[in-house]
Amino acid sequence: MGLINASSPHTHHQRNTADMMQLVIIATTPGFVALSYLFGWGTLINVIIAAIATLASEAFVLKLRNRRVAFYLKDNSALVTAVLLGLALPPYAPWWIVVIGAATAIILAKQLYGGMGLNPFNPAMIAYVVLLISFPIEMTRWISPVNLNTDGQLPSLIETLSAVFNHSSIIDAYTGATPLDVFKNHSGLLVEQIHHQEPLFNHSVFVSVGWEWINLAFLAGGLFLLQQRIFTWHAPVSMLVALTLMSILFYDSGSSTSGGTPLMHLLSGGTMLGAFFIVTDPVSSAVSNKGRIIYGAGIGILIYIIRVWGNYPDAVAFAVLLMNFAAPFIDYYTLPRTYGHTKAESATRRKD
């Protein structure tokens, strides 16, 4: 009789990578709902186009590489990239922007490095940065949140589709700046004055209209993933703490050179999406808990620096990519202390 010869252990926990990816997608639901509520159909269209484009790109490259297409598509990792990219891009972006982004993420940032698990950079963030640099106008055209529109109206599904596929200018009627944009463009005023003057701030519950809810929704999704033990608290918490500390440090009591309130930094732009869905990407981040604290803090600090002193209103993508570069280096010097060793050692030490 042929007995199976296998290496121990002979029993396994039944949660696989595809399930974990699926949980991540599920956890984006609150954020997706908030985005859709505030900006309309655009986000859904983004996600759908991105999903089709990423899966097609992935299948195409897998075929070229002679891999089992179905086996790898089933790991849901391409889908996660699609969802994150779709959520990060401005709603009502032309379809080709989304397609170029999706193809860049999968082909350039992921498959060229060897596919899942081997990419040094976060694919969605590579795509975002490539698009932002290549198509700055399309990539910075956001519409105003629904409650700031004069009649409380959003583009209809038809209008949305024609904006996305026909490049119609219907959307121009709805465009509006994001809070971080507004803040950056009023550098001469006191923080107090900006918050009083601008409807995007003075109509808000906490700090910025609409965006505060988007960020809180992503925070909720992130807490769910934390509870599900998909990732550890180290990287996101350290990133948020670093961002908060930076904004306290450079608040400058609200003067005209102030970087803005900590609350604005936490609840505007891509802060929470970044903290819980991008920074936590295990593939491109540091591995040890200690390393993840440094990695997260680096991202938090870089976000603040680029937002306040850089040329771009938001900076999650840049900050994440810069720290992706640093992750292997961080890994070498943040080994945990192993049982029976007196201290943590570096991975680059030489024997004797």
Next chain:
Amino acid sequence: MKTSVKTLRLENNIIAKASGEFHGGIYPPENKQQSMTLPVGSLPIPDELIFPLNQHMGAPAEPIVSVGDNVLGGQKIAEAVGMFSATIHASSSGTVSAIEERILPHPSGMSGLCIVIQTDGKHQHIDFQTCDDYLEQEPTELIEKIREAGVTGLGGAGFPTAVKLKPPANDIINTLILNGTECEPYITADHSLMLYHAEEVIASAKLLSHILGNPEHVLIGVEDNKSDAIQALASALKNSAMNNIQIMTFPTKYPSGGEKQLIQLLTGKEVPSGAIPASLGIVMQNVGTAVAAYRAVALGQPLTSRITTLVGEALTTQRNYQVLLGTPIEFALQQAGFDASNNERLIMGGPMMGFTLKELTTPIIKSTNCIIAPSKKELPSPPPAQECIRCGLCSEVCPVSLLPQQLYWYAKAEDYERAQNYNLFDCIECGACSYVCSSNIPLVQYYRATKGSIRQQEQEKIKSDHARQRFEFRQRRFAKAEAEKIAKREARKKAAAKAKQLQAEKLARNPEANKDSTPKCDPVTEAIARVKAKENDPAAQQARLERSINSAKNRMTKLQEKLANAEHDKKNPISAQIKQVEVRLQNAEKQLAEFTSSEVVDDKPTIQDAASSAIEKAKANTAALANMSEKEKLEKQLTSLKQRLKKAHQRLADAEQENNEHLDAFKNSVTKLEQKLKDTQTQLSASTKADKYGLN
């Protein structure tokens, strides 16, 4: 049915909660109840018992029985070889039917020498020497008894117990731990032992404590999922006089039963990397091992049987059995109602660290605590592995705080240095990382393979270092010899050059005097010349010839005498000899005559002789030239050419007078020499010019 540990009365400090904690750990399904529904059963005696000679850590035992011998149960059949080894005893009576290679219960599926006993079914055994006053005896004596009984670790590794009970002399033992954790799923062998033989466990704690010099703390560590066993131990302990024994409980978590993890749980200390627990003053024994040691000392029983859990859905009866060591696994499984058609793999040990068996014919040995015969659905093979996404679940559960995802990365890349820097060798191969891996990567397999490769590489490195040292030494030796040779050669060359120079100088100073003398620089040519001269010396030649004539004449007279005295039949060979001598004598006389007549005629050197001596001289001069500077060379050449020309002229004149047949040749050489002389002069002038301008 089960009482929670929280409801246990913590009375008289008998039961305490462990305060320590270790990093990570997992909570796999326990699957322990199915084998605990029935008490420990017993199996009939199989027809054949198989005793592998190396079922323990260390050197294989040496058989002391031969095929055909009758043996009794408890009789020693193999002797330990050295300290790290263990004796083996027959577990039932019968006849030794073979001592041969059989497949061993080992992860590799390798075979090894086994003693095979055909049982007689009578189950007779030797008389066991019981002992009541063992607590009065010397520890060394008791350790000897334990060694003699072949007790080895029953928990898995099979380390000889006697060795473990004799810690290094400079480590003072202050803590004895009996390990009753049994953290692996499915296994309940130790659980049953503690439940049904609690008194013996306590007695064994007493015994081991005595052997180790009564350490301060004696702890029995039991996971809180075995509350009935904890109760049994507590009541046994209450009835005993021992008050320094404490039962320690802790939450069920895998791998609490690992030696290092249990030490951390119970004492809060960590065994330093690469050290043994004794360096912390701790000795740990599995409860089963302790009881085996107790039975060896108090009852005089060698280790011939143990409790083994037979479990898995491919069996109709899942329970613990007291099995005779050497029982073939197939026999044991059949007794438990094994359904082979519903089984794909057999695991010896637990599902986390056990190994799969390749053959059903392998026997149960001292360290076999469990055999799992799962149904096809029960422990399915994992789905195909995916890429690691570095989710970090593995490092969350690692009980020794490693980064398994990084180890995997470097193991796969065969970057052994990095893997070691990530402390690969601190990995205890508990399998927690593989268990939680969401990409189903067989991590432990990678680590084992990498450890093996590194060990092999280190062995090879030692070997190659050795070879390299030898090679380098040899090279040095050769180089030294070569250098010596070169130095000698140089010295000789220098001496030769000097001699040549001297000769040349002499020649330059007094060319006429040295005209015909052969160069003195070469000892070989000199020697040859001497011998030749001797040979050519007419007086010596004549003497030689005369000598040989004399000896021939002598021989002739002797032979003639012999011929006269000899018998008839031997006359023929002697007369032949005489004939030979006569011929020789005649030859010699003829030669002598020729020699004396030619002596007068041939006394002058021929033209050829003169030519060869001239060649010799030229050779010597060119050799001397090689060691001079360009200018000197030229000058030297010039003088010699002049001389040669002068001589050639003279010779030409002589030849013209004599009307010699070589006249043309002489003329030719004169013109040649004149030409050469002219060339050399121009060269010399050019050289002096260059010298002036410092070009040379």
